[in-house]
Amino acid sequence: MKQTVLFQPVVAVAIIILSASVLVLGDVEARQQGDPQATVMTACTACHSTRRICDNLGEKDREEWTRTVTEMVSRGADVAGQDIAAVAEYLANLEPGSEPVCR
Numbered sequence: 001m002k003q004t005v006l007f008q009p010v011v012a013v014a015i016i017i018l019s020a021s022v023l024v025l026g027d028v029e030a031r032q033q034g035d036p037q038a039t040v041m042t043a044c045t046a047c048h049s050t051r052r053i054c055d056n057l058g059e060k061d062r063e064e065w066t067r068t069v070t071e072m073v074s075r076g077a078d079v080a081g082q083d084i085a086a087v088a089e090y091l092a093n094l095e096p097g098s099e100p101v102c103r
């Protein structure tokens with residue numbers, strides 16, 4: 001009986017720690033798999049704010065965004081070559097004023 005009383009809080013703490021690490025790992029995975037929004041909000045804010053990107057939402061199409069992102073990568077943006085298309089697609093599909101690019 002006494003063991004059960006002790007056991008429950010230990011299990012509860014273990015469950016909390018486990019779910020927290022699943023959340024953290026899930027986030028890292030999203031970034032590694034090239035979640036385009038996460039990539040934009042990290043890689044594209046190294047040199048300038050997202051203001052420059054926000055100003056171009058609805059202006060550039062997918063092709064123009066591909067050119068812009070490729071140019072930013074050549075300047076040093078940390079976007080993997082295989083993620084450029086997904087980032088361009090993501091930006092081309094954002095409505096002007098979209099969060100979190102525009103705040």
Ligand code: HEC
Pocket residue numbers: 040043044045046047048052053056068069072073075076077078079087
């Ligand atoms: C290594 C620094 C650096 C990083 C990282 C960077 N940029 Fe830039 N970006 C610049 C500089 C410098 C300019 C201004 C030069 C210009 O206007 O051509 C600029 C200008 C821009 C412009 C406005 C000019 C245009 O071509 O439309 C956009 C849009 C832009 N960046 C988007 C992005 C995106 C999207 C990313 C992430 C993939 C990114 N930037 C990451 C340096 C960077």
